[in-house]
Amino acid sequence: MSKSMTSENLKIVSLDVKDVRFPTSLQADGSDAMHTDPDYSCAYVTVGLQSGLQGFGLTFTCGRGTEVVVACVESMKNLVIGQVVTDIYKEFGVFWRSLTSESQLRWIGPEKGVTALATAAIVNALWDLWGKLVKKPVWQLLADMEPEQLVSCIDFRYLTNVVTKEEALEMLRKGREGREERMNKLLEKGYPCYTTQAGWLGYSNEKIQHLAQKYMDAGFTAFKVKVGKNLKDDVKRLEYIRNVIGWDKTLMVDANQVWEVQEAIDWMKVLAPYKPLWIEEPTSPDDVLGHREIAKALKPLGIGVASGEMCCNRVLFKQFLQTDAIQYCQIDSARVGGVNEILPVYLMAHKLGVKVCPHAGGVGLCEMVQHLQMWDYVALSGTSEGKWVEYVDQQHEHFVHPTVIENAHYMAPRAPGYNTEMKKESLEGHVYPNGKEWESMFAKGIFSDPRKSKK
Ligand SMILES: C[C@H](O)[C@@H](O)[C@@H](O)[C@H](O)C(=O)O
Numbered sequence: 001m002s003k004s005m006t007s008e009n010l011k012i013v014s015l016d017v018k019d020v021r022f023p024t025s026l027q028a029d030g031s032d033a034m035h036t037d038p039d040y041s042c043a044y045v046t047v048g049l050q051s052g053l054q055g056f057g058l059t060f061t062c063g064r065g066t067e068v069v070v071a072c073v074e075s076m077k078n079l080v081i082g083q084v085v086t087d088i089y090k091e092f093g094v095f096w097r098s099l100t101s102e103s104q105l106r107w108i109g110p111e112k113g114v115t116a117l118a119t120a121a122i123v124n125a126l127w128d129l130w131g132k133l134v135k136k137p138v139w140q141l142l143a144d145m146e147p148e149q150l151v152s153c154i155d156f157r158y159l160t161n162v163v164t165k166e167e168a169l170e171m172l173r174k175g176r177e178g179r180e181e182r183m184n185k186l187l188e189k190g191y192p193c194y195t196t197q198a199g200w201l202g203y204s205n206e207k208i209q210h211l212a213q214k215y216m217d218a219g220f221t222a223f224k225v226k227v228g229k230n231l232k233d234d235v236k237r238l239e240y241i242r243n244v245i246g247w248d249k250t251l252m253v254d255a256n257q258v259w260e261v262q263e264a265i266d267w268m269k270v271l272a273p274y275k276p277l278w279i280e281e282p283t284s285p286d287d288v289l290g291h292r293e294i295a296k297a298l299k300p301l302g303i304g305v306a307s308g309e310m311c312c313n314r315v316l317f318k319q320f321l322q323t324d325a326i327q328y329c330q331i332d333s334a335r336v337g338g339v340n341e342i343l344p345v346y347l348m349a350h351k352l353g354v355k356v357c358p359h360a361g362g363v364g365l366c367e368m369v370q371h372l373q374m375w376d377y378v379a380l381s382g383t384s385e386g387k388w389v390e391y392v393d394q395q396h397e398h399f400v401h402p403t404v405i406e407n408a409h410y411m412a413p414r415a416p417g418y419n420t421e422m423k424k425e426s427l428e429g430h431v432y433p434n435g436k437e438w439e440s441m442f443a444k445g446i447f448s449d450p451r452k453s454k455k
């Protein structure tokens with residue numbers, strides 16, 4: 001072992017967390033029927049080793065919720081500081097369980113909500129660090145792993161009635177066949193994506209048309225549009241967008257949880273003539289049987305159901321997948337407990353034949369999730385047929401290694417790590433509420449300053 005790799009140098013000596021926010025609500029970027037004024041934000045974690053090497057991780061939030069996640073990360077700090085990082089990687093699943101099952105914190109989850117988001121931010125930083133230590137992008141780190149090592153990153157608790165460790169090993173061994181060829185193809189062509197950038201609910205129909213054309217010209221063939229606030233407006237919006245993209249392109253619609261089960265079915269029957277491939281989050285993200293009912297009713301119309309961006313953990317994913325309640329599984333890189341908990345979701349989806357089409361956008365979600373889908377392509381499912389990763393053109397400029405999109409494909413990241421490091425000047429500007437950009441917006445009265453108590 002070289003001097004720089006001694007266990008003293010590999011000890012985690014710091015964990016810092018920041019509340020970072022962007023004023024996206026001003027332009028209605030990211031708006032949908034449920035979240036009408038999101039300010040795209042993140043809880044941004046930096047894990048530091050004695051050697052000076054740092055790993056960065058984050059979880060996405062929509063504004064004020066960030067302060068709650070930050071408090072939770074603070075509360076988990078002591079579970080991480082003092083650990084030797086290579087010991088963590090030896091049995092990452094065991095360490096992951098120590099974060100999600102800490103006896104006092106577990107009560108306010110368990111394994112869901114704020115505690116899961118905080119876990120994800122920390123765990124994502126540890127994966128970034130691992131990639132940097134072995135000098136590989138995370139997708140390649142995962143794809144190069146022996147099945148035994150990959151499986152050791154997973155906590156199989158509550159999953160074994162659907163997937164056991166042994167089955168996972170078998171799927172992973174099989175998944176490796178033809179790996180080299182797919183890796184070369186990935187490096188050459190990238191992985192297909194669709195865009196939501198033309199379809200935010202707060203955008204005018206003219207803006208939607210203009211943006212749809214822009215992304216068509218950039219080579220996109222699949223587009224997602226927000227629906228669910230007003231049926232007449234939705235019909236108009238879909239007509240507008242079909243006018244631009246034509247009928248040979250793929251259209252998805254997303255209701256962000258606003259409907260009752262029967263309402264979802266009735267609403268979608270009216271939108272069916274516009275041939276959406278899927279309806280996303282038609283109702284509560286926890287309602288497995290409701291989703292199944294909707295999926296059953298819409299199947300004859302050729303419309304699938306998609307969900308997952310707010311699925312709280314692997315157990316709920318298991319139920320969605322087990323019951324055929326979703327046809328498109330939308331894992332999210334900053335939800336559940338980060339990479340370690342997403343891996344078994346991929347394994348279950350693969351076993352049960354459900355397509356994974358990750359959710360992305362927000363702050364840093366595209367940067368992270370591309371790695372997971374690329375690993376799946378190279379070393380598990382072996383196919384990108386009928387699948388896409390979501391792409392949203394927001395906040396990439398704040399990252400040191402932003403996503404690279406060419407001809408509607410994510411190009412495989414080459415830099416070691418998880419593409420999660422944010423630029424110093426972006427952090428200085430957008431840390432909330434003391435960042436320069438926020439101070440200036442408070443001074444101009446664009447936003448009210450939360451530090452000034454309201455009388
Ligand atoms: C508030 C956010 O922008 C959501 O609308 C967004 O994540 C959305 O559900 C999506 O699928 O991209």
Ligand SMILES: [Mg+2]
Nearest residue numbers: 254280281309
């Ligand atoms: Mg969505």
